Amino acid sequence: xxxxxxxxxxxxxxxxxxxxxxxxxxxxxxxxxxxxxxxxxxxxxxxxxxxxxxxxxxxxxxxxxxxxxxxxxxxxxxxxxxxxxxxx
Amino acid sequence: xxxxxxxxxxxxxxxxxxxxxxxxxxxxxxxxxxxxxxxxxxxxxxxxxxxxxxxxxxxxxxxxxxxxxxxxxxxxxxxxxxxxxxxxxxxxxxxxxxxxxxxxxxxxxxxxxxxxxxxxxxxxxxxxxxxxxxxxxxxxxxxxxxxxxxxxxxxxxxxxxxxxxxxxxxxxxxxxxxxxxxxxxxxxxxxxxxxxxxxxxxxxxxxxxxxxxxxxx
Numbered sequence: 001x002x003x004x005x006x007x008x009x010x011x012x013x014x015x016x017x018x019x020x021x022x023x024x025x026x027x028x029x030x031x032x033x034x035x036x037x038x039x040x041x042x043x044x045x046x047x048x049x050x051x052x053x054x055x056x057x058x059x060x061x062x063x064x065x066x067x068x069x070x071x072x073x074x075x076x077x078x079x080x081x082x083x084x085x086x087x088x
Numbered sequence: 089x090x091x092x093x094x095x096x097x098x099x100x101x102x103x104x105x106x107x108x109x110x111x112x113x114x115x116x117x118x119x120x121x122x123x124x125x126x127x128x129x130x131x132x133x134x135x136x137x138x139x140x141x142x143x144x145x146x147x148x149x150x151x152x153x154x155x156x157x158x159x160x161x162x163x164x165x166x167x168x169x170x171x172x173x174x175x176x177x178x179x180x181x182x183x184x185x186x187x188x189x190x191x192x193x194x195x196x197x198x199x200x201x202x203x204x205x206x207x208x209x210x211x212x213x214x215x216x217x218x219x220x221x222x223x224x225x226x227x228x229x230x231x232x233x234x235x236x237x238x239x240x241x242x243x244x245x246x247x248x249x250x251x252x253x254x255x256x257x258x259x260x261x262x263x264x265x266x267x268x269x270x271x272x273x274x275x276x277x278x279x280x281x282x283x284x285x286x287x288x289x290x291x292x293x294x295x296x297x298x299x300x301x302x303x304x305x
Contacts, residue, residue: 010207010215010217012202012207018201019290025283041218043219043222046223046227049228050223050227050230054243055262057230057239058243059265061247061263063264064136074118074144075111077148078111078114081152
């Protein structure tokens, strides 16, 4: 056994470090192992594509905005604040 | 060095317009940030209604504070810090302090990204830790128009079901498109903890989508 030979990445390890990989924070040696594994494993390729699809889909969710009444009430507060400052 | 005519930065300009009581500037700020402010508030308080109140209090504090604002941070960071402080105060009043410790220390019971039973055992002679059976391939169809509508509903529901700390990180990063550094700054998280929360949240959502496709294939 040669200790310098990097251990092959198993699928179970890949799914644990996939966010580090996508965030670009996976250290170089692990990144190499990640990509070497990916090249030979269709299931992990699909897993990576699923994570990417998930991120794209999540990006299409509409943010929850304020209720219109809250916005109206804020605008009223703003005008009172402004008028109190200008002495109107 | 910089433009010759007007050397005032857009940020200084924004502060000046707000101080002078420019309504359009205020409305624009409110429209730009309120959704993410509300999302952030929901990491600390329990209901939509309370989150709305906290956002409203934040904007009022912005108005009263803008004259004293010294510009040591960006206006955006300042606004989000006000929100965080108010939401925390509110959460203490609601006796919901559990979320802070979770935000500061995401070492909740370690939940694997994928059920370990899906992999061959470590003692397997040739393929330890490899997928025990091939993955159902749905990544290509997840964005089909037909699948899309229902899928988005599932995704929204599952996002709302995430533990609060995971939910706020996934939402700010993936729904609101914030960079990691801003999320860390506003939530007071280390980069490593931010990534742990993002990883757990996204992994859980992927699992939910997988379950959805298994049921509806």
